[in-house]
Amino acid sequence: MALFRRDSLVTRQLLRLVLLHAAWEVGSGQVRYSVPEESKHGTFVGRLAQDLGLEVAELVSRLFRMVSEGRRDYFEVNLQTGVLFVNSRIDREELCGQSPLCAIDLEVIVDKPLRVFHVEVEIKDINDNAPVFPVSKKNLFILESRFPDSRFPLEGASDADTGTNSLLTYKLSPSEHFIIDVQTNDEKSKSLVLVLKKPLDREETPVHSLSLTATDGGKPVLTGTVQLVITVLDVNDNAPVFNRSLYKVQLLENAPNRSLVIQLNATDSDEGISKDIMYSVGSVTPPSENSIFTIDSSSGELSVNGKLDFEDTNLYEIQIEATDKNPYPLAGHCTVLVQVLDVNDNAPELAVTSLSLPVPEDAPPGTVVALLSVSDRDSGDNGKVTCSISPNVPFKLVSTFKNYHSLVLAEAVDRERVSEYNIVVTARDEGAPSLSATSSILVPIADVNDNAPAFPQPLYTVFVKENNPPGAHLFTVSASDPDLKENAFVSYSVLESSVRDKPLSSYISVHSESGHIYALQPFDYEELQVLQFQVSARDAGFPSLCGNVTLQLFILDENDNAPAVSPPPSGRGSPVTELVPLSAGAGHVVGKIRAVDADSGYNAWLCYEVQEPRTAGPFRVGLYSGEISTTRALEEADGPSQTLVIVVKDHGEPAMSATATVSVSLVESPQAVKWDSRQTGGSEGPLVDMNVSLIIAICSVSSLFVLVIIVYVGLKCHPGPEVMYGSGKPTVVCSSEVGSWSYCQRQSRNLCLGEGIAKNDLMVFSPNFPQSLEHGKEKQQELPPNAPGQVSL
Structure with a gap:
């Protein structure tokens, strides 16, 4: 009969193990192996690379690595063959104790691309x-x-x-x-x-x-x-007897020391000392906890004599013995089963098993940043753990396998906005009250070249006087790039174009590092009034990015041309005699001097006067018309002839002049007027006709030259700077085909992916001259010498 019971017990145990084994295989990881405990170093476990679908030749280049959760390196992989083998001694009893299932979880990680595999190795008992x-x-x-x-x-x-x-x-x-x-x-x-x-x-x-x-x-x-x-x-006939042979007790694992477990009571029907009973603890299973309980020998109170820990032992079997005090004592026995109940006394544990740092700022969403494992020694709800990360960060946690989580990029990041993130991962169990653990992961963001150099404004207006020395510093451009290192190293260059059939590089140059712009030759206002060009700022990233800025260089006129008197029809140097009838009355026009000046504005505004007014006699010259006329009726006393030296001056500073000599002869009948002219320094020429239209043309010059004249006069009032520029609203004043003015706006930021000249778009709005330009001119004249927007060079 006893043999039958033993066979039945063995059959039930084997059936239970088979069912547990089948359930474990259903819930296993991607790849599962088994190996007996105590296997020697080098014991073959499995062809890991082949089973994971990896090429053995790529294991080293893809940074093949294997980690296990909080355990020694029991296993190793031969990177030449992809074989998983035993690396160190495995004691199943030390590893898993009495657990019916014992497995080691391995995590295999490869890069390029990053993939994570999970492997379980069952440790078989021997x-x-x-x-x-x-x-x-x-x-x-x-x-x-x-x-x-x-x-x-x-x-x-x-x-x-x-x-x-x-x-x-x-x-x-x-x-x-x-x-x-x-x-x-x-x-x-x-x-x-x-x-x-x-x-x-x-x-x-x-x-x-x-x-x-x-x-x-x-x-x-x-x-x-x-x-x-x-x-x-x-003979001692009666042994002590407990009222029950088996007692079952439940205790919380946080029960304090000396807590009462159970009050035991045994009786003995003998008399005298054979009736007196002493209690003792016979044995405790497991044997390692033999001293965890104590019993009062007189009262039979069984109490805790240490700290209970559900995670170490959750069931105790205590053999209690009651012995009478007879010299030949008899003993009664009972068993106390103490079931330890779990309380939430273990906080979750977080471990970072792999990091892929830093994260490039152009990394796509879904990029794996870190791998984390979480565990809790408690059971039931006390051991169920949920993970979360700090809010308002572009990352998220993704559960991958059992207690493993991946920290992945949830949205695009920008290093120029946030250069690093301190991510706090919180693991919290479902106990009451719940316990939690935190771990901080510092995720730096790596720079990529995603920002082109940018200028503070899209257009600069620069004024420079003509006749500047070669190599003169005109202006300095400066672009900023929020990237780092070579991605932020900016070099400057001029976008090549043609000016009056000459390359732009023959007029100006820019220093590639400082952005200083220099004149390579003197400017001549009479040849070139406005020079418009673009400067490109390019970073050293790959691929490089660039931004452009437009510069308008206005040449300011200087009084470097003397008036030129037009020669008479008979040719320069011919003798000149002007015949005037004696009957001419006051206001009679004798002749007219015509002179021109290659300059512009005040520098080209001419006036005429007699060099020696006392010798002019009855003649005078129009201040701005150049007409020679009589001031009164002529008389014989005025003499047969007179010579007039007419001086032609401009309004520049210093003024330049030329002279014209006119000989007037008084005759009885009208004759043609002869004249010659002589410039300062000895050159002479004949008188030519000149009308008031020159004055009207000079006064009605374009609005741009009016602006130049006003600025020029302002500079004369504040001597010092030879070159200045004005900042402000990024507009360009452009001359239209009909001579009016319009606003032009240029877009200067371009992506440079290769060699070549960046393109700009020109937008012309109104053909009318803007009032804001006049207001800007007046405001610019009111700026102090060191005010922003006006730099003296």
Whole structure:
């Protein structure tokens, strides 16, 4: 009958292990291997690279690496063959204790692209632990009066192995008085009992020495032995009796020390000292916790004598013995099963297993930044953990496998806006109250060349006087780039174009590093009034980016051309005689001098006057018309002839002049007027006709030259700067085909992906001259010398 029960028990255990094994395989990771414990270094486990679909030749280039959660490096991969092998000794009992399933989770990571694989290696148990009894020798005292079938509990052996390797069978050395009975209670705990099958006779045999052997189910089998020394006592008829043979108690793991577990009570129907009972703890399973409980020998109060920890041991089996005080004592026994209940006393644990830093600012959403593992030693809801990260960051957590999470990029990042992120990962369990753990990950953002150099404004207006020396510094442009290192290193160049059939590079140059713009030759206002060009700022990134700015260089006129008197029809240097009839009255026009000046504005505004007014006699010259006329009626007393020296002056500073000599002869009848002219320094020429239209043309010059004249006069009032520029609204004043003025706006930021000249778009709005330009001119004249928007060079 006992053999049948043992076979049934073994069958149930094997069926349970098969079901657990099948359930474990269903929930396993991507790749699963198994290896026996205690395997030697180098033992083949599996062709990991082949099973994961990886090329062995790419393992090194793709930075193949393998990590395990909080354990030693039990396994290693040969990068030349892709074979997973045992790296160090594995003790299943040390690793997983009595757990029926024991597996090591491995995480395999490769880059280019980044992929994560999860591997489980099951550690199979081998029969490397023999059954062990708590003691090697057990003393029993049994009254000779005990009846057959009396039962005496024994403490069984324990086996650190699992499965069939831990299934124990017991065998007692041959004895005509005793047999061994093994029973399994509701808690799957085996009860080992020594059964008396034949009455004892102390006088015949006072001591029985037996050997109890425990044999496990492994191959080969291992055994453990305890020596039973049974002393037969004289009659003490009644042993103490507990009201129950098995007590079940539940305790929270945070129960304080000295907490009462249970109040035990045993009774003895004897009298005298045989009625007095003492209580003691026989044994505690597991044996390592033998001192975790204590009992008051008099009262029978069983209490905690240490700290309970559900994560270490969640079930205790305590053998209690009640012994009377007879010189030949009898004992009663009971079993107390203490179930330890879990409380939320373990905070989650966070570990960062892999980091891919820094993150390029052009990384696409979904890029894996870090791999994290989280665990909690508690069970049930106390061990369920949820993870979250700090809000308002462009990252998110993605659950990948079991307790593994990936920190991935959720949206695009910009290093120029935020250069690094301090991400706080919080793991919180579902206990009450819940516990949490945090871990900070500093994620720097790597710069890429995504910002083109930019100028403060799209257009600059620069004024420079003509006749500047070669190499004169005209202006300095400066562009900024918010990128880093070579991505922010800016070099400047002029976008080549043609000016009056000459290359722009023959007029100006720009220093590639400083942005200083220099004149390569003197400017001549009479040849070139406005020079418009573009400067490009290019960074050193790859691919490089560039931005453009437009400069309008206005040439300011200087009085460097003297008036030129037009020669007479007869040619320069011919003798000149002007005949005037004696009958001419006042206001009679004798002749007219025509002169021109290559300059413009005030520098070209001419006036005429007689060099020696006292010698002019009855003649005068129009201040601005150049007409020679009589001031009164002519008389014979005026003489037969007179010579007039006419001086032609401009309004420049300093003024330049030319002279014209006119000889006037008084005759009875009209004659043609002869004249010649002479410039300052000795050149002369004949008088020519000139009308007032010159004055009107000069006064009606374009609005741009009016602006230049006003600025020029302002500069004369504030001597010092030779070149100035005005900033402000990014507009360009452009001359239209009909001579009016319009606004032009240029867009100067371009992406330079290769060699070539950047293109700009010209937008012409109104053909009318803008009033804002006049206001800007007046405001510019009112600026102090060092005010922003006006720089003296």
